[in-house]
Amino acid sequence: SQRMRMLKRQMECRNDIHRLNAAFLAIYQSLIPPEEERAKQNQLLALLEKLVCKEWPEARLYLYGSCANSFGVSKSDIDVCLAINEDINKSEILLKLADILQSDNLQNVQALTRARVPIVKLMDPGTGISCDICINNVLAVVNTKLLRDYAKIDGRLRQLAFIVKHWAKSRGVNETYQGTLSSYAYVLMCIHFLQQRRPAILPCLQGMETTYSVTVDDIECAYFDQVEKLRNFGSANKETVAQLVWAFFNYWAYGHDYANSVISVRTGSIISKREKDWTRRIGNDRHLICIEDPFETSHDLGRVVDKFSIRVLREEFERAADIMQYDPNPCVTLFEPY
Ligand code: CTP
Ligand code: MG
Incomplete structure (x- = not known):
């Protein structure tokens, strides 16, 4: 009967992880933007194109960021890049x-010419969508494609990233001006994490044969983009999104070597701070959590993090890991407002 009890306990556990996974998938589903939103975004883009081309016939508009990288949740703002040769x-x-x-x-039109990335902000009353327009930020358009291509390889990336972004927004750790991380940084953390699973769930596209290549601001951006051929890449790994969320937070809470390691999607591995010369503080770059940009490799996406916000971040990772481990209802507690 002890055996029976153990079996029963095992069944319950399995049941729990099953139920938990179903709950995470339901949250993921509820965050996916409905099809009408895409139509409205395209409507606004068409309006902007019409207006821009009257003034600059050669100019082109590109969507980038979450409206184009497939990591956008419902009701996101859209990011537009104006490519112009003048x-x-x-x-x-x-x-x-x-x-x-x-x-x-258009409403609330504002030119922020002194921001780190200068933009025009606006709101379209026709669609209710807000939009930021930047100039010639072609690297962002290219890294948007990289993220979108990774998302096509295994559905678990999008599931994990939606949950992580939703957690970060709920917990107030998705605010770069307050020293926490951008959504872009969180998605790179998810990609890297899935590259590291054994068996791997994602490949390293920049380490494969080049099928796509552009040079932007003297940076060669090259990788394997025929991702339809990689649809089965992660199939030997059977982990569910609930398990991945648990392991993700566990890694950032207790597994990552903050003193020496840089996560690198470009190489699909961990590299050392020393080899990047990111061991010293230079100006405001402290490198307290190191996330290498896949193309602009001198850019550490963790550079916004300071000695105060690193503590906030690490405490949040630990809180999330502990909730996944011990809380009876993780998919509620995880997202409680801070
Ligand atoms: N970006 C970048 N370098 C950064 C931050 C952002 O190149 N340090 C670019 C990326 O192309 C990114 C886009 O700007 O996709 C938008 O960044 P962000 O707002 O962080 O991400 P979104 O995916 O738009 O997330 P959200 O849904 O929170 O708007
Ligand atoms: Mg955005």
Whole structure:
């Protein structure tokens, strides 16, 4: 009868992880944007294209960020890049652009020419969508494609990243101006994590044969983009999203070597701070959590993190890991507002 009790306990555990997984999948489903949203985004993009081309016939608009990388949750703002070949400075173009948009009944048009990435912000009353437009940020358009291509390989990446982003927003750790991480950084953390599972769930696309290559600002961006051929890549690994969420937080809470390691999607591995010369503080770059940008490899996406916010972040990772381990209802507690 002890055997029976053990068996029963095992069944209950299995049941728990089953139920937990179903609950995470339900959260994931509820975050996916409905098809109408895509149509509205395209409607706004078409309007912007019309207005921009009147002034600059050669200019092109590209979507980037979460509306184009497949990691956008419902009701996200859209990020647009204006690619233009003119030599006048960005501020002038942005001010001119703001002028044009203002006169076409778009609302809250604002040119932020002094931001780190200068943009024009606006809201379209027709669709209710807000939008940021930047100039010639072609690297962002290319890294958007990389993220989208990774998402096509294994559905668990999108599931995991939605849960992690939702957690980060609920817990207030998705605020770069407060020293926590961008959504882009969190998605890279998820990709890297899935590259590291054994068996691996994602390959390292930049380590494979080049089928796509562009050079942007002297940076060669090259990788294998025929991802339809990789649809079965992760199939030997049977982990579910609940298990992956648990392991993800466990890694960032207790497994990661913050003192010496850099996570690198580019190489599909952990590399050392020393080899990147990220061991010293230079200016405001402290490198307290190191996430290498896949193309702009001198860029540490953790550079926004300071000695205060690193504690906040690590405490949140530990809280999340402990909830996954001990809480009777993780998929509620995990997302409780801070
Ligand atoms: N980006 C970048 N370098 C950064 C931050 C962002 O190149 N340090 C680019 C990436 O192309 C990213 C886009 O800007 O996809 C938007 O960044 P972010 O707002 O962090 O991500 P989103 O995917 O748009 O997330 P959210 O849903 O929170 O808007
Ligand atoms: Mg965005």
